Amino acid sequence: xxxxLTGVALLLLSGMLSLVGGRSRAATFLGAGGAFLAxxxxxxxxxxxxxxxxxxxIHLPWSVPYGSxxxxxxxxxxxxxxxxxxxxxLCALYGAQYLDPYSGRKPLGAHWFFFNLLVASMVMVAIAxxxxxxxxAWEVMSLAPLFLILFEDEKEKVRAAGWTYLVAAHLxxxxxxxxxxxxxxxxxSLDFDLLAAxxxxxxWGSGALFLLAVIGFGAKAGFIPLHVWLPEAHPAAPxxxxxxxxxxxxxxGIYGMFRSLTLLGGSDPWWGYAMVGIGLTSxxxxxxxxxxxxxxxxxxxYHSVENIGIIALGMGVGILGEAFGNPALFALGFGGxxxxxxxxxxxxxxxxxxxxxxxxxxGTVEMDRLGGLMKxxxxxxxxxxxxxxxxxxxxxxxxxxxxxxxxxxxxxxxLQGSALLFTPLVMTVAGLALIGGLATACxxxxxxxxxxxxxxxxxxxxxxxxxxxxxPMLILAALCAITGLAAPLMLHVLGPVVGALGKGxxxxxALTGLMWAEGPLFMISLGSIGLxxxxxxxxxxxxxxxxxxxxxxxPTWGCGYVMPTGRMQYTSSSFxxxxxxxxxxxxxxxxxxxxxxxIFPSGAxxxxxxxxxxxxxVFEPVFSGVARFFSxxxxxxxxxxxxxxxxxxxTLMAILAWKLR
Amino acid sequence: MANxxxxxxxxxxxxxxALLGSSLLGMCINIAAFQGILIGVLPFLTGSGPVLAExxxxxxxxxxxxxxxxPWLMFRAIRDTNxxxxxxxxxxxxxxxxxxxAALVGSLWLAGHLVLPAGARGLTGASLIMPAxxxxxxxxxxxxxxxxxxxxxxxxxxxxxxxxxxxxASIVMERPWLVELxxxxxxxxxxxxxGIVIFYINREFDSIDASRLAHxxxxxxxxxxxSTGV
Numbered sequence: 001x002x003x004x005l006t007g008v009a010l011l012l013l014s015g016m017l018s019l020v021g022g023r024s025r026a027a028t029f030l031g032a033g034g035a036f037l038a039x040x041x042x043x044x045x046x047x048x049x050x051x052x053x054x055x056x057x058i059h060l061p062w063s064v065p066y067g068s069x070x071x072x073x074x075x076x077x078x079x080x081x082x083x084x085x086x087x088x089x090l091c092a093l094y095g096a097q098y099l100d101p102y103s104g105r106k107p108l109g110a111h112w113f114f115f116n117l118l119v120a121s122m123v124m125v126a127i128a129x130x131x132x133x134x135x136x137a138w139e140v141m142s143l144a145p146l147f148l149i150l151f152e153d154e155k156e157k158v159r160a161a162g163w164t165y166l167v168a169a170h171l172x173x174x175x176x177x178x179x180x181x182x183x184x185x186x187x188x189s190l191d192f193d194l195l196a197a198x199x200x201x202x203x204w205g206s207g208a209l210f211l212l213a214v215i216g217f218g219a220k221a222g223f224i225p226l227h228v229w230l231p232e233a234h235p236a237a238p239x240x241x242x243x244x245x246x247x248x249x250x251x252x253g254i255y256g257m258f259r260s261l262t263l264l265g266g267s268d269p270w271w272g273y274a275m276v277g278i279g280l281t282s283x284x285x286x287x288x289x290x291x292x293x294x295x296x297x298x299x300x301x302y303h304s305v306e307n308i309g310i311i312a313l314g315m316g317v318g319i320l321g322e323a324f325g326n327p328a329l330f331a332l333g334f335g336g337x338x339x340x341x342x343x344x345x346x347x348x349x350x351x352x353x354x355x356x357x358x359x360x361x362x363g364t365v366e367m368d369r370l371g372g373l374m375k376x377x378x379x380x381x382x383x384x385x386x387x388x389x390x391x392x393x394x395x396x397x398x399x400x401x402x403x404x405x406x407x408x409x410x411x412x413x414x415l416q417g418s419a420l421l422f423t424p425l426v427m428t429v430a431g432l433a434l435i436g437g438l439a440t441a442c443x444x445x446x447x448x449x450x451x452x453x454x455x456x457x458x459x460x461x462x463x464x465x466x467x468x469x470x471x472p473m474l475i476l477a478a479l480c481a482i483t484g485l486a487a488p489l490m491l492h493v494l495g496p497v498v499g500a501l502g503k504g505x506x507x508x509x510a511l512t513g514l515m516w517a518e519g520p521l522f523m524i525s526l527g528s529i530g531l532x533x534x535x536x537x538x539x540x541x542x543x544x545x546x547x548x549x550x551x552x553x554x555p556t557w558g559c560g561y562v563m564p565t566g567r568m569q570y571t572s573s574s575f576x577x578x579x580x581x582x583x584x585x586x587x588x589x590x591x592x593x594x595x596x597x598x599i600f601p602s603g604a605x606x607x608x609x610x611x612x613x614x615x616x617x618v619f620e621p622v623f624s625g626v627a628r629f630f631s632x633x634x635x636x637x638x639x640x641x642x643x644x645x646x647x648x649x650x651t652l653m654a655i656l657a658w659k660l661r
Numbered sequence: 662m663a664n665x666x667x668x669x670x671x672x673x674x675x676x677x678x679a680l681l682g683s684s685l686l687g688m689c690i691n692i693a694a695f696q697g698i699l700i701g702v703l704p705f706l707t708g709s710g711p712v713l714a715e716x717x718x719x720x721x722x723x724x725x726x727x728x729x730x731x732p733w734l735m736f737r738a739i740r741d742t743n744x745x746x747x748x749x750x751x752x753x754x755x756x757x758x759x760x761x762x763a764a765l766v767g768s769l770w771l772a773g774h775l776v777l778p779a780g781a782r783g784l785t786g787a788s789l790i791m792p793a794x795x796x797x798x799x800x801x802x803x804x805x806x807x808x809x810x811x812x813x814x815x816x817x818x819x820x821x822x823x824x825x826x827x828x829x830a831s832i833v834m835e836r837p838w839l840v841e842l843x844x845x846x847x848x849x850x851x852x853x854x855x856g857i858v859i860f861y862i863n864r865e866f867d868s869i870d871a872s873r874l875a876h877x878x879x880x881x882x883x884x885x886x887x888s889t890g891v
Binding site: 641642643645646649656657660 | 751771774775802805806807808809814
């Protein structure tokens with residue numbers, strides 16, 4: 001606990017110091033260095049607390065009404081703190097080099113100030129045990145990214161993305177505020193331990209509170225249809241910020257969901273149905289939208305939606321297990337969801353950093369302007385490939401292990417349960433399979449179009465990322481593989497975390513449930529290691545055979561074309577067309593087609609623009625309606641000071657008279 | 662003592678009417694200055710025992726500021742900016758006086774209904790102190806709302822502050838000073854800033870008509886006329 005709070009203090013201090021640095025390199029050195037150091041200080045003790053499953057707390061009085069400085073690290077908090085510290089440290093390292101070209105031109109001090117503030121506020125959200133403290137940390141965590149997103153504020157699109165983010169973050173915060181106010185009605189303070197006791201006997205039932213939590217925290221996590229800010233904000237932000245936001249910040253929404261489940265007492269089956277429904281919608285629609293994207297960072301943002309959907313599926317399975325009194329289902333569902341939170345932080349962080357390396361050197365992440373990057377950027381390409389395989393849920397990487405837990409829970413519970421339990425679980429299994437397949441297709445497209453083939457646009461100067469950018473990617477790629485192979489051991493870490501969530505079931509029941517998965521996971525790890533050894537042997541054999549022979553590179557056979565160009569290759573949209581064609585109605589792809597005419601056509605063109613049904617059919621009409629309604633009140637804002645004072649005077653007098661009536 | 666306080670209060674009410682009915686800017690500044698001195702006397706009358714040294718110092722300081730420094734600052738602002746020596750009302754003088762009567766009635770009603778902490782009124786037995794303070798506040802607000810010039814708004818703030826001062830004096834006999842000090846500082850800054858701002862606005866726009874500040878608003882109608890403020 002001491003180390004964690006020291007880390008927070010160091011983050012804030014170095015953030016403020018970096019402000020002094022202004023636009024110079026010193027700002028980066030102070031800000032990123034401070035963040036890296038703070039995370040390095042806090043990480044070991046957090047990991048130790050997670051492994052010991054110990055709980056430490058500090059409770060100090062605070063003059064704010066209903067508030068107290070009550071912080072606690074329990075296994076659940078520690079489990080979320082580990083990826084925060086890990087990814088923040090790596091992103092700070094990466095960002096230091098990523099932002100280097102901007103030094104002298106952009107206010108780097110402000111950037112690192114808000115970066116460190118974001119990390120510190122995420123830590124505070126994870127350890128706060130008082131409603132007021134939590135809301136303050138949450139609000140800081142919602143505001144700090146805005147200034148990070150607006151780094152390139154001279155671009156119109158970036159400013160628009162900032163607006164979208166701000167509105168989404170605040171709408172979510174409103175629901176969380178109402179959640180705490182309703183939960184704390186009649187309670188002496190908003191300390192979580194008091195609220196947990198209080199939550200069990202609420203007059204209106206905890207169902208309404210559950211819905212508030214789903215909307216409030218879901219807006220942060222990116223449940224469909226509350227996801228609209230993700231595909232706008234992630235491409236606009238600098239890449240290490242995207243990695244941090246997608247890797248851990250949106251997970252704080254998931255943390256909020258888990259924490260509110262512990263505050264709300266027993267759960268109803270319909271909560272589980274709701275979460276499974278949300279998970280299926282977010283997961284399947286997220287990956288379908290990702291398929292149709294042309295911009296790599298937008299594609300990754302939609303994949304965050306998809307993975308949040310998988311996490312929601314796990315939570316739904318866990319809640320169903322709790323409601324139907326099935327400890328194995330409970331443990332595997334929640335365990336899978338939590339494990340996926342950790343895994344997604346690793347591979348999504350890795351993928352965004354990889355996208356950042358491409359953007360850094362090529363200046364664009366439009367997939368149709370890239371190609372053949374594997375040759376100039378072998379490290380980035382290989383790391384991206386590892387991340388792509390992990391996010392597609394392929395063994396032996398970590399994405400597979402967590403999805404496997406959910407599969408196993410759903411299959412095991414579904415076989416013996418009643419129809420009420422059977423139906424959602426079978427849908428979960430089917431949904432997960434569909435998501436996994438589509439994700440694999442999507443990343444085949446992304447990796448193939450960007451890294452394989454030959455360059456689509458002739459551009460010189462594409463080079464491998466610098467050392468500070470390569471090292472974080474390599475570490476994350478290695479962690480993806482290690483976590484996947486060591487998944488049976490991870491189950492022991494997950495046990496206490498899941499045990500803390502269940503009110504009916506203790507830690508032992510959770511562990512017993514999770515141990516179901518140990519055998520299969522162990523076999524898969526063993527098999528993977530065997531296959532790996534075989535692969536290495538084959539590569540070695542190939543090298544030995546070719547040792548004394550002549551090896552030459554030649555272009556791929558071009559089917560007899562005399563003048564092939566890079567632009568003749570499959571584009572990202574043509575590669576995905578067979579699949580996107582199936583989902584035309586949802587995707588709302590708009591196409592501009594100029595067909596070739598006559599016998600000797602003079603010109604033709606084709607371009608397609610993926611849309612978002614929720615943005616275009618739900619949010620834009622609603623918000624423009626709201627804007628129209630309120631622009632009706634513009635006449636009130638006429639600029640006459642005298643009348644403004646009159647409004648105030650009349651209001652005050654009316655209130656006074658009403659009070660004295 | 663109670664009679665003396667009530668006499669002061671009646672004088673205060675009369676000055677407010679004079680402010681509402683007067684068309685001369687210089688006259689209004691003088692009346693406000695007189696009002697400042699008038700209420701500055703209050704602490705000497707409301708205290709139960711002998712006057713404390715710090716009370717006296719505060720009272721004299723207030724009188725000096727409101728009676729001499731502020732008027733001097735405002736006269737200087739008028740001189741520097743060459744404005745017309747007229748109040749330029751949105752609401753006519755006789756209508757203003759009618760509002761004054763209504764506000765006085767309202768103040769009396771308010772004072773009768775307001776629940777005050779024990780001992781707030783009983784100490785002196787003066788019955789007019791509460792209504793007079795409310796009336797002064799309302800008159801100040803009215804001056805802000807119903808007069809065009811920026812300088813008359815400063816004047817309105819001053820009058821309003823006088824009302825708050827009297828209200829404070831009636832609530833806490835001995836120590837209204839804590840509140841008073843804060844408010845006085847605000848008003849001082851306001852007068853000072855306004856003087857500077859008015860000067861610069863005048864230099865830029867050749868007018869210190871506050872209604873023309875509408876040019877500075879952040880929203881303009883996109884279609885049609887650019888502004889309706891002139």
